Amino acid sequence: MKVKVINTSNHDLPHYETEASAGMDLRAQLEAPVTLTPLERAIIPTGLFIELPVGVEAQVRPRSGLAAKKGITVLNAPGTIDADYRGEIGVILVNLSDTAFTVENGERIAQLVIAKHERAQWDAVDSLTTTVRGKGGFGSTGVK
Numbered sequence: 001m002k003v004k005v006i007n008t009s010n011h012d013l014p015h016y017e018t019e020a021s022a023g024m025d026l027r028a029q030l031e032a033p034v035t036l037t038p039l040e041r042a043i044i045p046t047g048l049f050i051e052l053p054v055g056v057e058a059q060v061r062p063r064s065g066l067a068a069k070k071g072i073t074v075l076n077a078p079g080t081i082d083a084d085y086r087g088e089i090g091v092i093l094v095n096l097s098d099t100a101f102t103v104e105n106g107e108r109i110a111q112l113v114i115a116k117h118e119r120a121q122w123d124a125v126d127s128l129t130t131t132v133r134g135k136g137g138f139g140s141t142g143v144k
Contacts, residue, residue: 001053001114009027011047025111027046034102034103035103042093043093044092046109048089052081055083056114059078061079072093072094072109073096089112
């Protein structure tokens, strides 16, 4: 699938690191470093603008290494970029660690996954089919 992109950053376009990668790394486009204190959040610009086909979304997700090693994650994960959005891709980063973290220009801060989606049409009914699980949720299927 071809996706139109404008790159106003001073970094290469995001790309897949391996043949089987689902996501592409997004890089911070900053004039000056941004320091996030513990529990602080900020929208980090990327300098990227995209035009997706209808029926496709871009999902902004955390980078596992940044989350595991530094406690930095994407606050609204996954963040959705709709096909009709034309603004700059921004990443809402949050520092869940107990130490300050500085985001540098060019740092890989998130992943971008392109995914097709369906549009639902509601069918209002009076009852739903019965299942074994029923109304059980939030841990109702067991611990293991």
